Amino acid sequence: MFKFNTISSKIKILGALLVVLMLSVIVTTIYLNQQNAKDALLINIAGKQRMLTQKISKNIFYIHYSSNKDFYELNAAVDEFISGLNTLKHGEQDRGIASAPTPKIAEQLKQVSLLWNDFHEDIQNFKLHLNANDADKEV
Template identity: 30%
Template sequence: MKNLSLKWKVLIPLVLVLATTALQINLIIAMNQAQQEDAVKVNVAGRQRMLSQRMAKDVFGYVLTSNSQHQEDLKVAMDIFEQSLHALKTGGQLDVGGTKVEVTKTENPEIVTLLSEAETSWQGMKLEINGVDGSSTDAIAKAEAINEQLIKMVNTFDQATKMYETASAVTVKKNMSVIYACAVGYLFLIFFSWYITNKYIIKPVTALQRAAEDIAKGDLSGSSR
């Protein structure tokens, strides 16, 4: 530090402070973005539970009443469920309540495994649902079997929702630790900048000012100090 010019003695602490500030801002932005992405996944996983319950109701409604509206509602619920499951597995855009949202692919291995198991179950379940015939003699028995599978699907996505929430909380905790560490470093740099400014600028300028005042009073001995 002694061999540096005055300009660099002032600029280096200032650049470090600015760099730390920029880092903190970027971390906060990244943390907010990650929280928004996690909230979308929690919302979609929660909706999968609701859709599973809705499909079970429509299967029984169609079998018991032969009302085609239940069949149409079932088709809509199945399409939304499948699109959402695909988005959770691979990422991509998804319509949620009339709004397009971006679903990011999760890297959590436990959630990835759970979603893969859900997809395998869904492929078999979808064939059984499409094969339901309200006029057949075993329609109610088939509806009850499908209902049991859909209850398992509800439990699967209840677990997935909790896992997404837990993973989000862990990410937030990590990000906050980094932000706190940066805050400590930021305070240290401020103190360091004040120390450098005081040592190399304020003290020399103050000494010159005092010498000038002594000379103005006719005391020439101060100029040699």
């Protein structure tokens, strides 16, 4: 039988417990850092969505009030917004992003999609109207 009352045995047991505790702290820290990285990526995508709606609005205003009728920057921002919205709604395996984790978030993203569809339709109508006006001016 092994004696636990010697000082060296007690020190060895305490040392082993300390090592196990340190390893569990390290593993927990690594796990939490990975979770934070995924959360940060989602926050960046959501923040970029806000910025893109502002950029789209600014481009529409600029195109409307200037002689430059180039839609390249507007189209790029629209495409990027659509991509980001799809990533938030459905996830993206390549980047380790899961789809909406709760029904409440999924419902909110559905509302955002409805608002986006209306806004996107207005963008398309603006482009068609502007192109029609330009064609009328040339005639």
